[in-house]
Amino acid sequence: EAQLVESGGGLVQPGRSLRLSCAASGFTFHDYAMHWVRQAPGKGLEVVASTSWNGEGIGYADSVKGRFTISRDNGQNSLYLQMNSLRVEDTAFYYCAKGSAYSKGYFDSWGQGTLVTVSS
Amino acid sequence: DIVMTQSPDSLAVSLGERATINCKSSQSVFYSSNNKNYLAWYQQKPGQPPKLLISWASTREAGVPDRFSGSGSGTDFTLTISSLQAEDVAVYFCQQYYSAPPCTFGQGTKLEIK
Numbered sequence: 001e002a003q004l005v006e007s008g009g010g011l012v013q014p015g016r017s018l019r020l021s022c023a024a025s026g027f028t029f030h031d032y033a034m035h036w037v038r039q040a041p042g043k044g045l046e047v048v049a050s051t052s053w054n055g056e057g058i059g060y061a062d063s064v065k066g067r068f069t070i071s072r073d074n075g076q077n078s079l080y081l082q083m084n085s086l087r088v089e090d091t092a093f094y095y096c097a098k099g100s101a102y103s104k105g106y107f108d109s110w111g112q113g114t115l116v117t118v119s120s
Numbered sequence: 121d122i123v124m125t126q127s128p129d130s131l132a133v134s135l136g137e138r139a140t141i142n143c144k145s146s147q148s149v150f151y152s153s154n155n156k157n158y159l160a161w162y163q164q165k166p167g168q169p170p171k172l173l174i175s176w177a178s179t180r181e182a183g184v185p186d187r188f189s190g191s192g193s194g195t196d197f198t199l200t201i202s203s204l205q206a207e208d209v210a211v212y213f214c215q216q217y218y219s220a221p222p223c224t225f226g227q228g229t230k231l232e233i234k
Binding site: 033035044045046047048049050051052057058059060061062095100104105106107108110111112113 | 121158160162169170171172175181213215217218220221222223224225226227228
């Protein structure tokens with residue numbers, strides 16, 4: 001069974017940076033696309049960034065394009081999200097999610113999430 | 121981007137009654153080459169991450185009770201709970217994964233007990 005554990009969240013001031021990590025286990029990490037999904041408290045789901053199995057097919061939500069960078073280390077079974085120039089509106093729970101396929105696909109496993117709070 | 125719109129935003133149903141949630145996409149998510157609709161449904165309970173219920177518009181995940189069913193094709197889809205149980209209280213989201221990355225979710229439908 002797939003397990004995903006996020007880390008790296010916390011309180012950060014506007015304009016600063018934060019790096020989230022997701023440790024994956026229980027499946028062949030390098031065979032699947034991976035995603036970061038965020039959810040502001042009491043709000044809906046937004047796919048922030050996605051990467052294909054080999055890191056070559058990457059996409060971002062318009063709201064984070066140019067500020068966030070998704071990456072993966074298949075040797076370490078890990079997914080990352082580098083978040084720069086953070087804004088108050090980036091405050092949310094950030095979930096790591098496993099794709100169902102090497103590229104496109106639905107999200108069949110989710111981590112418990114890590115909370116990012118951007119505030120002065 | 122494909123916009124997903126759910127209706128209603130919230131819904132109150134009596135225990136044992138049918139609950140129906142609709143999802144409409146701004147363009148078709150049907151891929152003719154494999155005859156599949158790239159549409160999934162998720163359930164999110166308070167304090168928990170979303171859980172996949174249905175993929176390919178109508179394929180129930182292992183372990184999901186058979187009172188949950190998905191239907192529809194092209195741009196219009198429905199999640200039906202045939203007989204509402206107390207544990208079904210949650211927010212439900214549809215998602216298209218036809219146009220990706222990144223894919224998009226509906227705004228969510230909050231399901232409560234009447």
